[in-house]
Amino acid sequence: MNATLLVDHLPALPEIVLLVGACALMIFDLYVKHEGRAASAAFAQVVLYLCAAATVFVVWGSGGNKYILFNGLFVADLMSHLLKLVCYLAVSAAIVYSRSYLADRGMLRGEFMSLLLFSLLGMMVLISAASFLTIFLGLELMSLCLYAMVALNRDSATSTEAAMKYFVLGALSSGLLLYGMSMIYGATGTLGINEVASEVARQAGSTADRSFLVFGLVFVVAGIAFKLGVVPFHMWIPDVYHGAPTPVTLVIGSGPKVAAFAMAVRLLVNALPVLAPDWQQMLAVLAILSIALGNITAIAQSNLKRMLAYSAIAHMGFMLLGLLSGFVQDNWLNRTDAYGAALFYMIIYAVMSVGAFGMLIFLSHAGFECENLEDVRGLNRRHPWYAFLMLLIMFSLAGIPPTAGFYAKLAVFQAAVAAGHVWLAVVAVLLSLVGAFYYLRVVKLMYFDDPVGASTVRTQPVGRLVLSANGLFLLVLGILPQTLMLLCVAAVERL
Amino acid sequence: MLLSAAIWIPLAAGVLVLAVGDRSPFMRWIALAGALLGFLVTIPLYTGFDAASSAMQFEEMKPWISPFNINYHLGVDGISLLFVLLNSFITILVVIAGWTVIETRTAQYFAAFLIMSGLLNGVFSALDAVLFYVFFEGTLIPMFIIIGIWGGPNRVYAAVKFFLYTLFGSLLMLIAMLYLYSKSGGSFAILDWHKLPLPLGVQIALFFGFLFAFAVKVPMWPVHTWLPDAHTEAPTGGSVVLAAILLKLGAYGFVRFSLPILPDASRELAWLMVALSLIAVAYIGLVTLVQSDMKRLIAYSSISHMGFVTLGFFIFNAYGVEGGLVQMISHGFVSAAMFLCVGVLYDRMHSRAIADYGGVVNTMPKFATLMMLFAMANAGLPATSGFVGEFMVIMGAMKTGFWLALVAATTMIWGAAYTLWMYKRVIFGVVANDHVAKLKDLNLREVIVLAALAIAVLWLGVYPLPVTEVMHASVSDLLRHVAVAKQ
Numbered sequence: 001m002n003a004t005l006l007v008d009h010l011p012a013l014p015e016i017v018l019l020v021g022a023c024a025l026m027i028f029d030l031y032v033k034h035e036g037r038a039a040s041a042a043f044a045q046v047v048l049y050l051c052a053a054a055t056v057f058v059v060w061g062s063g064g065n066k067y068i069l070f071n072g073l074f075v076a077d078l079m080s081h082l083l084k085l086v087c088y089l090a091v092s093a094a095i096v097y098s099r100s101y102l103a104d105r106g107m108l109r110g111e112f113m114s115l116l117l118f119s120l121l122g123m124m125v126l127i128s129a130a131s132f133l134t135i136f137l138g139l140e141l142m143s144l145c146l147y148a149m150v151a152l153n154r155d156s157a158t159s160t161e162a163a164m165k166y167f168v169l170g171a172l173s174s175g176l177l178l179y180g181m182s183m184i185y186g187a188t189g190t191l192g193i194n195e196v197a198s199e200v201a202r203q204a205g206s207t208a209d210r211s212f213l214v215f216g217l218v219f220v221v222a223g224i225a226f227k228l229g230v231v232p233f234h235m236w237i238p239d240v241y242h243g244a245p246t247p248v249t250l251v252i253g254s255g256p257k258v259a260a261f262a263m264a265v266r267l268l269v270n271a272l273p274v275l276a277p278d279w280q281q282m283l284a285v286l287a288i289l290s291i292a293l294g295n296i297t298a299i300a301q302s303n304l305k306r307m308l309a310y311s312a313i314a315h316m317g318f319m320l321l322g323l324l325s326g327f328v329q330d331n332w333l334n335r336t337d338a339y340g341a342a343l344f345y346m347i348i349y350a351v352m353s354v355g356a357f358g359m360l361i362f363l364s365h366a367g368f369e370c371e372n373l374e375d376v377r378g379l380n381r382r383h384p385w386y387a388f389l390m391l392l393i394m395f396s397l398a399g400i401p402p403t404a405g406f407y408a409k410l411a412v413f414q415a416a417v418a419a420g421h422v423w424l425a426v427v428a429v430l431l432s433l434v435g436a437f438y439y440l441r442v443v444k445l446m447y448f449d450d451p452v453g454a455s456t457v458r459t460q461p462v463g464r465l466v467l468s469a470n471g472l473f474l475l476v477l478g479i480l481p482q483t484l485m486l487l488c489v490a491a492v493e494r495l
Numbered sequence: 496m497l498l499s500a501a502i503w504i505p506l507a508a509g510v511l512v513l514a515v516g517d518r519s520p521f522m523r524w525i526a527l528a529g530a531l532l533g534f535l536v537t538i539p540l541y542t543g544f545d546a547a548s549s550a551m552q553f554e555e556m557k558p559w560i561s562p563f564n565i566n567y568h569l570g571v572d573g574i575s576l577l578f579v580l581l582n583s584f585i586t587i588l589v590v591i592a593g594w595t596v597i598e599t600r601t602a603q604y605f606a607a608f609l610i611m612s613g614l615l616n617g618v619f620s621a622l623d624a625v626l627f628y629v630f631f632e633g634t635l636i637p638m639f640i641i642i643g644i645w646g647g648p649n650r651v652y653a654a655v656k657f658f659l660y661t662l663f664g665s666l667l668m669l670i671a672m673l674y675l676y677s678k679s680g681g682s683f684a685i686l687d688w689h690k691l692p693l694p695l696g697v698q699i700a701l702f703f704g705f706l707f708a709f710a711v712k713v714p715m716w717p718v719h720t721w722l723p724d725a726h727t728e729a730p731t732g733g734s735v736v737l738a739a740i741l742l743k744l745g746a747y748g749f750v751r752f753s754l755p756i757l758p759d760a761s762r763e764l765a766w767l768m769v770a771l772s773l774i775a776v777a778y779i780g781l782v783t784l785v786q787s788d789m790k791r792l793i794a795y796s797s798i799s800h801m802g803f804v805t806l807g808f809f810i811f812n813a814y815g816v817e818g819g820l821v822q823m824i825s826h827g828f829v830s831a832a833m834f835l836c837v838g839v840l841y842d843r844m845h846s847r848a849i850a851d852y853g854g855v856v857n858t859m860p861k862f863a864t865l866m867m868l869f870a871m872a873n874a875g876l877p878a879t880s881g882f883v884g885e886f887m888v889i890m891g892a893m894k895t896g897f898w899l900a901l902v903a904a905t906t907m908i909w910g911a912a913y914t915l916w917m918y919k920r921v922i923f924g925v926v927a928n929d930h931v932a933k934l935k936d937l938n939l940r941e942v943i944v945l946a947a948l949a950i951a952v953l954w955l956g957v958y959p960l961p962v963t964e965v966m967h968a969s970v971s972d973l974l975r976h977v978a979v980a981k982q
Contacts, residue, residue, distance in 0.1 A: 340562070380644075384603075395636060400662075401629035407560070410625070410669070414563065417673040425673070429666040436662055440639075440655060448643040448651050482560045489562050 011067040011076035014054040014084060015124050021047030022117035029110030037108050041099050044113045048092045055081050055088075066494055068130055072192045075130035079265070079343065079491040083127045083258050086347050090254035090354050091120050096466045097358040098247030104366040107152050107245060116251065119145030123259035129266055132181045132191040136174070139227070139263065142256060143170050149251065150244040162243025169226070169236040177223025183216025184271075193271040200274045217275055220267055221282050227260035228316045231289035241309035246364065246371070249305060250357035253312055254350040261346045264323060269339065269495065276327035283324035284424060290317030291428050295435040305371050307438060308356055311397060312349075314435055319345040321428060322412040325419035334419050339492040341411035344485055348396075348408040348477070355393045355470040359386065362460075362467060376442060378451025387446045389471030396474045398439040399432055404477035411485070497540055498553050498569040501579055501616045505533040505586065509609030517602045523594060526605035530590045533612060534583040544576060546965050549972035551622060551686070552576075559626070563676075565683050568623040573969030574750055574820060577962060578619040578743055581827045584951075585739045586612040588944050589732040592835055595940075596842050597645060597730065604645060608732060611637040615740050619747065624672045624683040627751075631744060632665055638733070638741065646728035653721075653728035660721040664711035671704030675756070689755045692981050698760035705753050712745030715805060716775045719798045726794035727847070731838030734790060738797050738830035743823050746804045750816075750973065754808065758977040761809065768809040773902050775802025780909030784916070789837045789847045792917055793830060796873060799906060800826050806903060807888040810895045811977060816970050817963055818887025824962060825872070825880035825955055832869040832948040836862070839941055840921075843934055849920050853927030858934040863922045865937075865945045870918045872952045874911040880955035881910075 009016070025047065029040045059081050066077040094116065102108035122142025129135040147170065151163035185191060188199040200213065225233040241249050268279050294314025301307040322342030326335045363370035363379075363386070370376070380387040396405035409432065416425040477484060508529020515522050544552060551570030559567040571579060589608050597604045614637070617630035635658055643654035676683055679691050693701070711718045722742075726734050754761050761768075776799055783795035800822065807819025839862060840855070841847055856863040872879035875886075885906065892900040926932050937945070955962060 337562075380600075391636075400636065401632045406629070406632070410673075411563075413669065414673050414676065417670065418677045422670070422674060425670055426667075429670055430663075433659065433663050433666055437655075437659060440658055443639075444643060444651055444655065447640060448654070482558075482562070485560060485562045 009069060011058050011062060012069055012074060012128075013058055014051045015121065015128070017054045018047060018051050018117060018121050018124065021050065022114060022121060025117060026110070026114045029113065032110070037099070037103070037110070037113070040110060040113050041095050044095055044117060045092060047117065048088050048095075052085060052088045055084050064490065064494065068194075072194070073131045073134045074125075074128050075193075076128060077491075078494055080128045080262065082343070082347075082487060082491045083262050084124050086258055086350050087120060087123050087127070087255045090258070090350055091116060091251065093354050093358060093466055093470065094247055094251050094254075096463050097250065097361045100460060100463075101247055101361045101364060102152075102245070105153065105245070112149065112152060115145045115149050119149070119251070120255065123255050126259040127262040129263070130193050132185065132193070132196075135263055135266065136178060136181070138259070139174060139177070142259060143174070146248075146252060146256065149248045150240060152248060153245050156243075158243040159245065162240045165236050165243075166240045173223050173226030173233070176219050176226065180216045180219025180221075180223060183212060183219065187212040187216065193266055196271045197273060200272060204274045213272075213275065214278055217272060217279060218282070220272075221279055221286075224260065224264045224267065225286055227263065228257065228320075229313055230286045230316045230320065231293045231313060234290065234293070234313045237313055238306050238309040241312070242303060242305045242371075246305065246357055246361045246369075250354060250361065253308070253353040253357060257312075257316070257353075258346055258350050261319070261342070265339065265495070268323070269326065273327070273332075280324040280327060283320045284421070287317045287320035287324060288424065288427060290314060290320070291431045295431050295438075298435065298438045301438075302373050303371055304360060304373055304376070304442075305357075307373070308353070311435065311438075312353065314431075315345075315349050315397075318409060318412055318428065318432070319349065321416045321421075321424065325412075325415040325421060328419045334415065336489055336493050337411075337418060338415040339495065340485070340489040341408075341415040343492055344411050344488040345408040347484065347488070348404045348474075351470065351473060352393055352396050352405060355389070355467070355474065356397070358467050358470060359390050359393065362386065362463065373442065373445060374452070377445045377449045379446040381451050385468070389467060390446060391443050392471045392474050394439040394442050396478070398436040400436070402475070402478040404474045404481065406478060407481040407485070496555070497536055498571065498579075498616070498620045499555060500536040501533060501540070501583060502569075502613045502620070504536060504613070505529055505583075505609045505616070506613035508533070509606040509613065512602050512609065513606040515602065517600065519602075522602050523590075523605065526590050526609060527587070529609050530583075530587045530612070533609075533616075534587055537580050537583045537616075540571065540576060541580060541965070544571075544573075544965060546573065547968055549573065549968040554622070559623075563625070563683070564681050565625045566623050567626060568684065569617075569620045569626075570622045571620050573966040574973075575619045575747070576965060577820070577824055578740070578747060579616050581743075581824055582612060582615045582619065582740045585735065585827065585831055588831065588835070588947065589735055591940060591944050592735070592838065593730075593732045596838070597732075600644065604641070604730075604732075607637040607641050608736065611641075611736060615744075618744055622685050624675070624685055624688070626683075627685070628665070628669060628672065631748075632662075634741065634744070635661055638737065641733040641736075642725055642729045645730040645733065648728075649724070650728040653724040656721045657725040660711050660718065664708035664718075667704045668708035671701045674701065674704075685751065685756075688752075689976065690981075691756070693757070693759075695759050695763065698757040699763065702753060702757045702760035702764060705748065705757070709745040709748040709753065710771075712748070713742060713801050713805060714745070714798060715771050715802070716779060716798070719775070719779070722798060723791050723794040726797075726834075727788060727790045731834060731841065734794075734834040734838075735831045738793070738834060739827040742797060742801055743827065746801065746808070746819070746823055749805065749808050750820075754977050755973060759980050761977060762811070765809045765811070768805060769899065772802045772806035772809070773899070775799055776806065776906045777902055777909070780906055780913070783913045784909065786913075787849055789840075789849055789917065789921070790834065791847075792849075792913060793833045793837065793873075796910070796913060797826065797830050799909070800830075803885060803888050803903070803906065807884075807891060810891050810899075811974065812891045812894055813970060813974060814887045814894070815891030816974065817966060818884050818889075818891055820884075820966055820970070821880075821887060821955075821959060821962060822884025825884050825952070828948055828951045828955065829869055829872045829879075829881055832945060832952065833873060835941075835944060835948070836866045836869060839937065839945075844930055849917060851927070852921040852931060853924045854922075854931055855934065856922045857926050858931060859936045861937050861942065865949055866918065866922065868949050868952065870914045872956070874914045875907055878953070878956045880952045880959070882956060883959045
């Protein structure tokens with residue numbers, strides 16, 4: 001009995017490991033006296049590696065098959081494994097990059113690591129959710145930890161303001177999502193994603209009134225849009241990115257976005273495929289508005305964190321181009337290409353975002369925040385290697401080959417054109433030209449201008465290594481993107 | 496393997512140069528070795544080339560990104576082969592020319608040029624559209640950095656303008672490529688697209704998609720305004736590569752994409768292309784006349800000369816297309832030489848203004864002699880390479896219409912006027928000032944570079960057969976293909 005219980009729940013092993021690890025870390029941290037908290041960080045890293053090992057083990061054991069556990073609450077499929085691995089990487093990198101930054105500012109308390117791990121747990125639950133209930137559970141676990149982390153620097157007015165904004169708007173968006181879910185529950189009588197899908201399909205065949213469902217759908221899409229941060233639900237993004245301590249911004253900009261993407265796939269693609277013509281139209285509007293507003297407003301920013309926030313809005317818009325191209329003229333032929341492209345975009349974006357904020361953390365030191373455009377002036381004179389890495393990240397964000405960002409854009413544009421949204425693709429392409437300008441400005445400041453003042457970069461061998469790997473990954477992936485693309489395609493094929 | 500070697504040897508040498516850094520005494524030699532080796536591997540391409548065949552040769556094909564059916568597919572025909580050779584040759588000269596001139600961040604300078612050389616070879620030999628696009632766009636990054644770091648006072652403006660203009664064009668081309676990909680049933684192979692039937696309306700839309708990308712690169716009037724800025728502010732080596740090779744990308748794109756994939760649209764819109772080309776030839780020729788900055792003058796003359804190339808392509812006869820191609824090669828040599836000549840003066844005087852010079856012949860006789868030759872070639876004097884291409888295009892234009900040829904032929908007048916007038920003001924007359932009086936004549940390094948180009952210019956002018964015979968089969972095949980409607 002016990003043996004079968006264990007085997008039955010094996011696909012949830014990574015979550016179990018993380019939960020145990022996060023709880024153990026809370027106790028362990030009480031005994032860490034050292035201010036730098038090297039031991040806690042190492043502990044958290046070990047937990048992450050164990051989670052990664054567990055995920056790999058599950059993939060290997062399940063052969064990529066889909067498992068539904070806990071009475072239809074939890075799903076373990078290839079997409080969830082892939083996204084979880086991305087989240088581990090992001091969180092692991094966040095810990096490496098941020099330790100000395102936080103220590104310098106007296107923010108490195110035990111809570112940081114525990115909150116980080118619990119929020120990761122929330123992301124994982126969200127990614128693996130197979131029911132509206134688990135979606136909400138994961139979402140709240142993730143978000144509540146993040147609210148607290150944004151306010152980590154409790155004496156800073158901007159941080160507190162950012163946390164307040166994040167909390168109020170986050171709660172509002174959860175409310176919207178919940179409202180939408182309740183509508184759909186009302187229409188279908190079930191919370192399970194697969195059950196909702198079959199019930200909606202059954203109703204579509206009959207003459208039942210659809211207005212209830214579509215009404216619910218609108219709120220669900222709004223909730224998703226809030227979490228992804230796309231226009232017109234983007235207001236919190238610039239303030240939170242700017243106000244939060246940079247390591248927390250790094251976390252918010254990567255893992256939760258990946259999780260929100262998974263949520264969008266579960267709710268829209270898995271639960272409501274029959275309503276695809278409806279939600280694809282909504283996403284098209286959101287996508288174009290985000291790309292336009294994100295790219296145009298980013299030009300006006302002099303603060304790098306705000307600029308990257310607007311760039312995040314634009315990037316989510318590009319990602320949506322993939323998500324809205326799956327269902328074309330009554331067939332799903334474009335499905336694998338489109339969702340594979342969106343997934344690929346999401347992963348590449350997470351890597352770029354981690355790299356960009358990691359660089360900002362690196363260039364900051366005690367008493368100095370690297371967050372204005374002026375602060376990277378002349379970086380090539382002072383630290384050619386960091387300048388080169390930042391150049392790779394910027395060109396990748398702009399989507400210039402041979403960097404990974406180009407293939408991400410290529411894939412979503414291809415999906416959009418194949419779906420017949422040629423005009424959407426043309427507009428998006430022209431707006432990405434606007435985007436290229438502000439990324440180029442960063443490169444220009446680093447390479448063409450002379451440095452002002454002599455600032456130093458802290459010598460951090462491990463961090464330097466990870467950051468280099470992060471930046472070079474974008475170049476290597478730009479030359480050999482095939483493996484990851486195939487993984488993404490395989491992941492969405494068995495969705 | 497030869498084509499891969501031509502792409503990856505310079506790239507690898509560039510990375511190696513970056514790795515050893517400024518302080519290493521071997522850095523320059525590694526750069527030179529990389530450039531020489533890169534050129535040497537292209538020689539067997541020419542000697543082993545079967546000129547009787549119009550098919551792609553030295554093909555290499557490996558799956559690259561299988562979900563999108565993108566392949567690492569290389570190959571050259573009689574048209575692209577010449578540009579691979581030209582590019583590899585010019586790279587050597589650029590490395591030698593920058594030997595002592597560049598003082599800041601020297602390793603990055605040489606690395607940028609070597610990496611760009613590899614990427615450019617990739618553009619000319621790619622037979623897969625995405626591979627082409629990656630190389631095509633990839634060249635932007637090193638060029639952006641070259642102009643921005645080692646350029647003149649207004650370099651940042653020029654670099655950003657260059658980047659955004661060319662990116663704008665390429666992004667529209669990307670959409671056109673994706674459209675072709677979905678219409679061709681999932682193939683990025685350029686040669687497959689040549690056979691793809693398309694309705695005229697679609698062809699015209701796609702033609703404009705490609706037109707922006709290539710017209711910006713050529714550059715054609717009215718999207719030429721980035722070129723004078725970029726040229727004026729770029730360091731000598733940057734100007735040389737920009738004029739000799741990068742400008743050829745656009746014209747090459749017309750031959751590889753627009754003409755064979757969209758033949759009906761090309762014929763339908765030929766009037767537009769011819770009109771834009773003639774404006775470039777005649778109007779820009781006049782604009783060139785009034786320039787007071789030597790580099791700006793040569794930049795404008797480049798636009799005018801490239802107008803000849805596009806004119807040749809869109810009159811659809813063998814004289815025109817072959818003339819256009821010869822003109823591209825010739826312009827590669829002549830403009831490189833002219834910019835190097837200005838570079839020689841600029842290194843000594845730090846001024847590009849014509850007014851600061853005068854009577855240079857008194858102090859630099861060797862230089863004056865060599866520059867005379869290049870100036871004549873730029874003006875299109877018979878027995879220099881400049882004459883061959885222009886003459887062929889005018890012959891081709893004459894077959895299409897007398898007035899067309901007449902307007903085109905005015906270039907002979909404008910070309911002579913602006914080049915020789917500049918030459919006269921800079922070289923002849925009395926010694927203008929003390930700086931000119933103190934000028935030293937060419938050193939050995941400069942003589943080698945300019946002499947190599949002088950030989951090329953004269954050889955191509957007197958005996959162009961080795962070039963035209965290679966391209967002949969490919970060009971007639973192209974023209975046969977374009978003549979057939981595919982809608």
